[in-house]
Amino acid sequence: MPTEQLSLDREASWRVIEAQRRAIADLLAGLTPEEWAGNSLCAGWRIRDVAAHLALTPRVPSIREMVVASLRARGDYNRMIHQLTTDYAEHPVTQLVSDIRDNAAARTLPKLTNYRNILFDTMVHGQDIAIPLGRTLDIPPLAAAVAAQRAASIGWPVFDRHRLDGIRLCASDIDWSYGTGREVRGPSKALLLFATGRTALRHELTGDGLALVSKG
Template identity: 50%
Template sequence: MDEQTSWTVITEQRLVLADLLDGLTAAEWESPSLCAGWRIRDVAAHVATAPQPPGMAVMLGAAVRGRGSFNRVNHDMAVRHAARPPGEIVAELRRHASSRRLPAVTNYRNIVPDVLAHSQDVAIPLGRDLPMPVAAARAAAERVWTMGWPFWARRRLRGVRLTATDIDWSVGAGEPVTGPIAALVLLLTGRTEAARPHIAGPV
């Protein structure tokens, strides 16, 4: 998927997520997401802040408080932003949906799987159906498979061959694991329990 198409997908998925969030109850905003230790509102805030990267001083302060742990820094910054009213978070998602600003540590190729997976982090535990665009999901799967940190998909899924059943995509070697590309994206990004009902094979 080329750069322009990738940005179109990112914009569309931010807006789709905003629409989903806009109809949630107060209790749903506080409920757990698929990410351990993250509420729905924390995930929403994380996605909303991607096109609003903080300055270097803020990042350094967060790194000190997080003792150098990227995961802790990411979580703490999301929780801090999530203190805003839900309506403000939704408005930010919409306002910055087409923005191409990103934190210095990432790029648009990483944001495609990020926004796809995080949208499912919100939708799945709430029992909402949020279809993942198939072509975008394939691009996300390919990116996660090749990028290493933070998912280490090739290491975690060593000994299996992943094959999508709804689009031409296959990687790995070993025991066959098959399913829709959206489910494979969940598996590749470590959301194994959410993926398992939709895939066949030893995972």
Template identity: 50%
Template sequence: MDRDESWRVIAEQRLSLADLLESLTEVEWEAPSLCDGWRVRDVAAHVAMASQPPGAWFMVREGVRARGRFHRLNHDVAVRHAGRPTSQIVGELRDFAASRALPAVTNYRNVLFDILVHGQDIAVPLGRDRPMPLDAARAGATRVWTMGWPFWARRRLRGVRLVATDTDWTAGEGAALHGPTDALLLLLTGRIAVALPRLSGPGRDHLAGRASAGRGHAP
């Protein structure tokens, strides 16, 4: 997917996520997401902030506050933003859906898989169906496989060959693991416990022992 097509999908996903969030009850907003230690509200705030990134001085201040721990910074900033009314978070997703603003440390390829995966972080534990666009899921899987930090997918999945069953995509070497691209993307980003039941092949046994660590984090 090229840049313009990726941004088009990102905008569509932001708008559809806003629709989903608007339908949630107060209890569902407070429910745990797939991200360990993150509520649905926190993940929604994180996604809403991605389209309106803070300035450099804000990040420096928050970095000091988090003692240099990136994931702590990410979590704490999202939780504070999540304290806003849910209607405001939904409104931000809609108002900035077409924004191409980027935080200094990322790019549109990361934003694409970010919105896809975090949509699942919200939808799956609530039992909501949220299909991923196939081309976007494939682009996201390729990006995560090649990027290293923070997922280190090639290292974590060493000895496994990932094979998509719904498109022409494969990665890695070793015991074959077959499944739909969206499930493979969740696996690549650390959502092992959720992804594994949808996958098959010898590689499944290779990963089964790691399923207890199958929750994710906000990248």
């Protein structure tokens, strides 16, 4: 059975989310137009699109917006998120930054999610922005491990539920492991990205479990 050794309560999670949002806004505020247009780690999204997604998160779409978006996406959840995000990305970048910063402390949740999902989503998308730009966005190891644990347990419609079957994630910077099988070991931030399908920090990971997952 998977081993779940760590947790963050609601209040602690929201504090991490707020800090990450503020750090992301500060990073974005100094970008050039070329950097805004660059590719993020999130497949198919520019830096600008990831910023729009983070700006949208505290907003609760109206029923009408959700119905229209769902119809446009033909019921495909990931396609709906993509369309909502890329549409919002057309706003001026200064607005995207102010949206993220002004709502950093907001605890509004989109429907069908919870603060645990927002925790890993915010941290991962922060890395989606920072890493391609050659910047460093720190994540507390405890929060990264808790987020990796959450991400590893999530399946459809976000991830393939069986993508980490036969793999045991083991953090090298905190006492945490998750799953059973062949080991993948490394810093909690690298494990978080690994659990969400990112390969950017794969070079920081070791273990025979890496061979079970395609490099993509």
